[in-house]
Amino acid sequence: MKALVATGEPGQLITFAEVAEPNAADGVAVVEVEAFSVNRGDYFQLSGVYGTTPPAGFRPGQDIAGRVVRGATDGSGPAVGSRVVGHATAGWAERVAVPVHALAELPDRVGPVEAAALPLAGLTALRLIRTAGALAGRRVLLTGASGGVGHYLVELAAAAGAEVTAVSSTAERGARLRELGAVAVVRDPADAVGRFDLVLESVGGDSFTGSLARLAPRGTLLWFGQAGRAPVTMDFFEVLTRGAAGATIRHFSHAHSDLPDSQDLATLVRLVATGRLHPEIGRTADWADTAATLTDLSARRIRGNALLTIGATGASAPAGSMDA
Numbered sequence: 001m002k003a004l005v006a007t008g009e010p011g012q013l014i015t016f017a018e019v020a021e022p023n024a025a026d027g028v029a030v031v032e033v034e035a036f037s038v039n040r041g042d043y044f045q046l047s048g049v050y051g052t053t054p055p056a057g058f059r060p061g062q063d064i065a066g067r068v069v070r071g072a073t074d075g076s077g078p079a080v081g082s083r084v085v086g087h088a089t090a091g092w093a094e095r096v097a098v099p100v101h102a103l104a105e106l107p108d109r110v111g112p113v114e115a116a117a118l119p120l121a122g123l124t125a126l127r128l129i130r131t132a133g134a135l136a137g138r139r140v141l142l143t144g145a146s147g148g149v150g151h152y153l154v155e156l157a158a159a160a161g162a163e164v165t166a167v168s169s170t171a172e173r174g175a176r177l178r179e180l181g182a183v184a185v186v187r188d189p190a191d192a193v194g195r196f197d198l199v200l201e202s203v204g205g206d207s208f209t210g211s212l213a214r215l216a217p218r219g220t221l222l223w224f225g226q227a228g229r230a231p232v233t234m235d236f237f238e239v240l241t242r243g244a245a246g247a248t249i250r251h252f253s254h255a256h257s258d259l260p261d262s263q264d265l266a267t268l269v270r271l272v273a274t275g276r277l278h279p280e281i282g283r284t285a286d287w288a289d290t291a292a293t294l295t296d297l298s299a300r301r302i303r304g305n306a307l308l309t310i311g312a313t314g315a316s317a318p319a320g321s322m323d324a
């Protein structure tokens, strides 16, 4: 079967290759992939931002949606023919083996493109909201708000009763964030008005220090990324004198969760199916365009999530790429 694999070369991150068919096993089903998404983290991994560049042949791909074609051999999880969303490894392929604890079934009203936008970005947003605790009436500042994780965070935090200020580079991107529930959109954390109980920070560099300075005394900053790649520098005395004394800074990884992916994916699917969560799909393209899509994502040319389709999904499988 066909899959996208790492080349190990900085000039061309991925290429198509023939690879072995995946096998079902106890607790592992095989899914025929109809759509997958690419994340900034995938780009970081392939381009060596995490320390090493993956070797040629490495198989990327975390977010998939499709149909089960071989059920788990112990009978667990979704049956053959079930439509599913999964948080996988090696998912940029025609078929992928996925543990049933990382799969959730899809109702008819949630299509494969929408579903494939959910796993990494949606799990991250949902778990950040859970980590943050009660949000009703809390003032929240969110950086990187117009990305895949950011759109989900705005909608979930606003629905939980938070007063959300979103940081986004352009007015056009900000308009959608207001529709999803942000009460204010600013271009830079320094422009945000007032003090915040909670900062959700994922850009790094000056964005981190600028948003830390907006924190209320004894507020919390959840630190979940470094999209701009610039490391963070902090000055004890600045934190003290700029008003955020006693702040809690908490490093966050979506991988540290008390609940299995299947359960949180099922929650995300239920929210989408009932109109309470709206995947923001900035681009849909055929998977032949995955490399170009990764480049555009890294260059901040895509708003929200970037989706790739394999074959005819019945849900907007375009000939070329299409930006929203």
Ligand SMILES: NC(=O)c1ccc[n+]([C@@H]2O[C@H](COP(=O)([O-])OP(=O)(O)OC[C@H]3O[C@@H](n4cnc5c(N)ncnc54)[C@H](OP(=O)(O)O)[C@@H]3O)[C@@H](O)[C@H]2O)c1
Pocket: 039, 040, 041, 120, 121, 124, 143, 144, 145, 146, 147, 148, 149, 150, 167, 168, 169, 170, 173, 202, 203, 223, 224, 225, 226, 227, 228, 229, 252, 253, 254, 255, 297, 300, 302, 303, 304, 305
């Ligand atoms: N901790 C975890 O478990 C976890 C899980 C998933 C993702 N993440 C991290 O969370 C962040 C968001 O992920 P994502 O998938 O939503 O990424 P994304 O779709 O690329 O969104 C990142 C957003 O950050 C904004 N941004 C501002 N300054 C930037 C800069 N200098 N470089 C790049 N982007 C900049 C961009 O919006 P504008 O261009 O409109 O400003 C962009 O929309 C990333 O840092 C990612 O690595 C962490």
